[in-house]
Structures are given as structure tokens and as C-alpha cells.
Amino acid sequence: KILGKDLEKTLAGLPLLVAHREDEIPVLRDELVKELKQTLSCIKLEEKGVYVQASTLGSLEALLEFLRTSKVPYAGINIGPVHRKDVMKASAMLEHDPQYAVILAFDVKVERESQEMADSLGVRIFSAEIIYHLFDAFTKYREDYKKSKQEEFKHIAVFPAKLRVLPQFIFNSRDPIVMGVSVEAGILKQGTPLCVPSKGFVEIGVVTSIEMNHKAVDTAKKGQEICVKIEPIPGESPKMYGRHFEATDIIVSKITRASIDALKNWFRDEMQKSDWQLIMELKKTFEII
Structure with missing residues (x-):
């Protein structure tokens, strides 16, 4: 510690230099400024x-x-x-x-x-x-x-999901579509828009509810078999199971460049490595740059 006058701007952590003559003061001052800048720039x-x-x-x-x-x-x-x-x-x-x-x-x-x-x-x-x-x-x-x-x-971020239809569990084929699906990969959430790449990327609607073992859930993950309700996209004509897509068609979430950016920026904690791999796969499917 040092004691003296005019020490308000003294900086702890820097070396202490002693000037023996008056003309040495500006030189030493410059040296200290240089030392501080060098320390900070490192x-x-x-x-x-x-x-x-x-x-x-x-x-x-x-x-x-x-x-x-x-x-x-x-x-x-x-x-x-x-x-x-x-x-x-x-x-x-x-x-x-x-x-x-x-x-x-x-x-x-x-x-x-x-x-x-x-x-x-x-x-x-x-x-x-x-x-x-x-x-x-x-x-x-x-x-x-x-x-x-x-x-x-939350309305822009679309989580990646790949679904396979369980044909023995078709409860309603149109408006709303209610059916059993198996989550093959990714995460399925309420509000996810779905489409069928093998049928010209037809958009079959938005997931409005998910049930697992007769209980409503917000999310379903890989390996789970669930029942989903898919309602038509507002302003578009309802799509029908058996006409617009079949049990053999794979259903995926409709992702966009904006939805991928939203996931990267704000929902990274909810994504696993395998989910990002599915994003890469879907990017190729949708030809997203």
C-alpha cells in the first residue's frame, strides 16, 4: 500500500516507477500507459x-x-x-x-x-x-x-420430428386427423406443422394435442407411440388420411431457415445431438441453405 496526495487515479496492479529528475516524469508516464494497454490487449x-x-x-x-x-x-x-x-x-x-x-x-x-x-x-x-x-x-x-x-x-421455432403412422390406430381421417403414430426421431411438440415429403411436401396440418397412454402431454420423443390430433392449417382445405397420404408415408415437421435459427438461438438446451442430426437431414429434404 502507498500513502500520498493525488492518488485517486492510481491503478493497483501496475509497477511503481520512480523519477529521479523532473524530465523523466512524462517518459515514465508514457511507459506506464503503454504497459497498461499492453496488459489489457493481451x-x-x-x-x-x-x-x-x-x-x-x-x-x-x-x-x-x-x-x-x-x-x-x-x-x-x-x-x-x-x-x-x-x-x-x-x-x-x-x-x-x-x-x-x-x-x-x-x-x-x-x-x-x-x-x-x-x-x-x-x-x-x-x-x-x-x-x-x-x-x-x-x-x-x-x-x-x-x-x-x-x-x-415459440411460434417460429419448429422442433425436428419424424413420424411413422400406426395404421391400426386411425380414429379420424379428416378435420381433425386423429391417429396413432410412432416417433421415429426427434421431438414432437404441440403446435408443430407437419408435412409429407413423399407426397409433394403436402402440409397435412398442425399438431394441436398429443396423448400418451390416454394422458395429454406437451412433448413426445423418439421411440414413443402416441395419439395425435392434427388440425388443418388456417385458410387451407383440410387434408385426408388415405387420400393425401398413406400409412407407408413418413411424416416430418415442416422446418424453415427461420425456425432453425430460432432453435439455435433460444432453444439449444432442449435439443440433443441426435435432434441436430435430424435437422441436418431435414435441411437436405427441404433444400434449406
């Missing part, structure tokens, strides 16, 4: 990630290590109070990935005009003096953000 940043601000080099490194082990990417770093220029840098994420338009301010002051600027731009600043408090606040924010995005994209 820290590997991601293209997409949060902006991290800390009071000292040591606390910055501690926070970055904590973020690394928690798999939180960081795209920008700085030391000292949060200034307007830091908010501007963090706001770049609004274009790339808005969930990371965030400043994690660890044990530093947030200037009032910086906070006002962040509020107007839509940048979130989380400030705390304890790493865990900072991380908990950010984790909660990220979970809430993900839930809101899942809600927003």
Missing part, C-alpha cells in the same frame, strides 16, 4: 460478449476468470469508473447480440451521465462490490431475457 476477447469494468487490474483479472469458468463471454474490458465512452462501446452489442449489451461494473463508480446514456440507449449496467452479487444479477437478467425470447419465438 486479454483475449470474444466478438460477442459483455463489457467488463473493474477498479484494479487484479480485480479485473479475478472477474474475467470467474466469467471464463461460468462460460460468460466478454467482448470489452476497462479499468476505472464507467464513462460515456464505455457505454458507447457496450452499445455495439445492441446490433450484434442485444443480450450482451451489458456492462458488469465491479467495485467502480458509474458516472451519472453514463447511467443516463445507458438508459437511453438500452444498455444495462450491473454494479456491485462483490463478484457473486454481480454475477447473480447478470445470471437472473440473462435467464429472464432468454425466457422472453423463447416466448417471442
Whole structure:
């Protein structure tokens, strides 16, 4: 520790240089600035990630290590109070990935005009003096953000599924189609649009309910035999089992480029490796680039 006047901007973690003559001061100052920039530039940043601000080099490194082990990417770093220029840098994420338009301010002051600027731009600043408090606040924010995005994209995200008709369980052949199917691969969810590639990609409707052992369920997975209700797509004429498709036809969920992107961005946790393999297979079937 050092004691003296005008030490407000002293940075813990940097070397201490002694000037023996007056003219050495600017040279040593430049050397320290260069040393700090070099130290910061050695820290590997991601293209997409949060902006991290800390009071000292040591606390910055501690926070970055904590973020690394928690798999939180960081795209920008700085030391000292949060200034307007830091908010501007963090706001770049609004274009790339808005969930990371965030400043994690660890044990530093947030200037009032910086906070006002962040509020107007839509940048979130989380400030705390304890790493865990900072991380908990950010984790909660990220979970809430993900839930809101899942809600927003749930009608766009179509999970991959491949179904085989169980011909002995055809309960209604048209409007709605009610029949037994076996899930050959993937995940079948309520709201999934279905089509039959072998019959000119005819869209037979949307799954409105799934029953397993006479109980309603939201999801069915590979290997399960279920009863599904398929209602016509609004505005289209109802399709009929026996006319538009047969028991020998494989039924698949109708995926699109937008639905794949929605799965990648917001529903990755619900997908297994085999589900992504089915996505690759269906991409070829639907000729999605």
C-alpha cells in the first residue's frame, strides 16, 4: 500500500516507477500507459460478449476468470469508473447480440451521465462490490431475457420430428386427423406443422394435442407411440388420411431457415445431438441453405 496526495487515479496492479529528475516524469508516464494497454490487449476477447469494468487490474483479472469458468463471454474490458465512452462501446452489442449489451461494473463508480446514456440507449449496467452479487444479477437478467425470447419465438421455432403412422390406430381421417403414430426421431411438440415429403411436401396440418397412454402431454420423443390430433392449417382445405397420404408415408415437421435459427438461438438446451442430426437431414429434404 502507498500513502500520498493525488492518488485517486492510481491503478493497483501496475509497477511503481520512480523519477529521479523532473524530465523523466512524462517518459515514465508514457511507459506506464503503454504497459497498461499492453496488459489489457493481451486479454483475449470474444466478438460477442459483455463489457467488463473493474477498479484494479487484479480485480479485473479475478472477474474475467470467474466469467471464463461460468462460460460468460466478454467482448470489452476497462479499468476505472464507467464513462460515456464505455457505454458507447457496450452499445455495439445492441446490433450484434442485444443480450450482451451489458456492462458488469465491479467495485467502480458509474458516472451519472453514463447511467443516463445507458438508459437511453438500452444498455444495462450491473454494479456491485462483490463478484457473486454481480454475477447473480447478470445470471437472473440473462435467464429472464432468454425466457422472453423463447416466448417471442415459440411460434417460429419448429422442433425436428419424424413420424411413422400406426395404421391400426386411425380414429379420424379428416378435420381433425386423429391417429396413432410412432416417433421415429426427434421431438414432437404441440403446435408443430407437419408435412409429407413423399407426397409433394403436402402440409397435412398442425399438431394441436398429443396423448400418451390416454394422458395429454406437451412433448413426445423418439421411440414413443402416441395419439395425435392434427388440425388443418388456417385458410387451407383440410387434408385426408388415405387420400393425401398413406400409412407407408413418413411424416416430418415442416422446418424453415427461420425456425432453425430460432432453435439455435433460444432453444439449444432442449435439443440433443441426435435432434441436430435430424435437422441436418431435414435441411437436405427441404433444400434449406
